[in-house]
């Protein structure tokens with residue numbers, strides 16, 4: 001200090017000190033490029049943090065990093081910056097409140113540019129075309145509009161209950177059939193009898209090939225886009241050959257159901273659907289459609305359809321990770337619920353007692369009963385809190401430099417919301433305790449977290465939530481779910497990937513009352529005509 005005083009006494013030094021102070025202030029407040037990045041694990045030159053990211057249970061490692069480094073963790077995948085948001089306040093501050101700059105998606109070279117998913121709404125870069133897709137989808141899936149879809153949901157739930165009654169061992173197939181039947185009817189007006197339907201097979205083929213062609217090695221093209229130009233005869237081009245085969249399957253999945261609707265509209269046999277409604281609305285005076293509108297209607301319909309049967313198919317932003325998971329979110333939510341019910345029989349019984357008291361033995365529960373069933377609501381919330389289906393959401397991309405809590409976040413940063421960590425911000429987070437929601441109404445509602453954030457929030461959330469609630473209520477009311485007698489001792493667990501679902505397990509699903517068939521028939525009789 002003494003030295004500084006001596007130094008400042010020298011003529012001209014005051015000016016120098018002032019200059020240094022100004023420079024410091026400029027660096028701190030005006031020149032964000034020089035500001036510090038959020039904390040994170042130390043990165044290696046060139047590789048960044050690639051070697052520290054495990055292929056399994058990334059959400060758990062990111063949660064651990066959150067404990068160590070804070071609510072925002074900064075890492076690099078090669079030279080690609082990424083932040084991981086580990087708490088709700090930060091997710092709301094950045095992804096919701098600053099959604100005008102946090103709503104882009106990363107560039108998906110493998111998926112969009114090589115495999116042909118470029119018209120999928122999930123992958124769309126932020127801009128007018130993205131907004132057009134959201135407008136299309138919101139017309140049918142907004143909270144008010146989905147009330148019109150309820151009779152369809154209820155009808156398909158009755159078929160699902162019959163399936164569980166007749167062939168309980170195939171419970172996952174019954175969930176798949178439900179997801180396929182509802183989304184195909186809504187999107188293309190198409191009825192299916194079983195999952196062995198042409199459209200379902202097209203979606204599953206496109207999905208399976210996408211997973212197979214999306215190995216970690218193939219994902220390198222997302223970080224080094226120049227690789228996409230490799231000729232297919234050259235060494236190391238196997239990833240591109242597979243991607244191009246996948247492209248044919250993706251195009252067929254998008255094109256064939258769409259063309260069926262166009263043909264049905266021509267012959268006057270089309271059933272009103274998402275696709276037919278948009279085709280009607282966008283026809284010019286001469287009946288023609290612009291190529292862009294045609295592409296966007298086909299692409300957004302294909303996204304809804306593919307998203308329901310195969311997962312929200314997006315590549316991993318982490319080079320050495322599983323590409324994506326292999327099942328859809330709706331199926332994963334129901335599959336997770338069955339696992340939870342068999343693991344927590346006491347809680348299952350308590351929800352059954354509540355339903356018995358409120359609904360009684362003479363009918364099945366409906367959405368109208370929801371406010372009167374607080375314990376059931378808590379059980380359904382606690383199930384998805386403990387095991388959210390999309391634990392890391394889908395990556396957003398920051399569109400311009402930003403500063404948050406004094407940290408610099410550069411333009412082009414990929415942003416992951418760690419939904420898994422966000423939902424663990426409560427007492428005793430690893431315990432299954434539905435009553436936590438009855439005891440503390442300040443806890444964040446998992447339904448407001450699991451569908452993501454901001455302008456990219458899942459547009460299918462209202463449909464998904466009502467399906468999950470109604471199926472959960474009916475299954476718990478109608479069946480006892482317990483471990484299967486010969487289930488083996490492989491243990492229970494979850495797959496890793498963007499969509500998390502239980503590893504295969506067996507369970508016993510037994511009707512609680514001999515009146516189940518009559519209850520299903522009665523509910524069918526109460527459906528509106530034409531449902």
Ligand code: HEM
Pocket residue numbers: 121122123124134137141303304307308312329330333389390393394395396450451452453454455456457458459460461463464465468
């Ligand atoms: C339990 C079921 C579901 C869960 C947990 C779920 C979750 C999510 C999440 C986390 C995102 C990313 C949000 C973000 O980027 O912040 C998303 C996006 C999306 N979801 Fe879902 N979803 C579900 C069901 C559905 C259904 C049934 C549909 C279709 C009817 C659907 C259509 C979409 C679409 C089109 C996007 C992309 C939105 C965009 O990029 O702007 N989802 N979903």
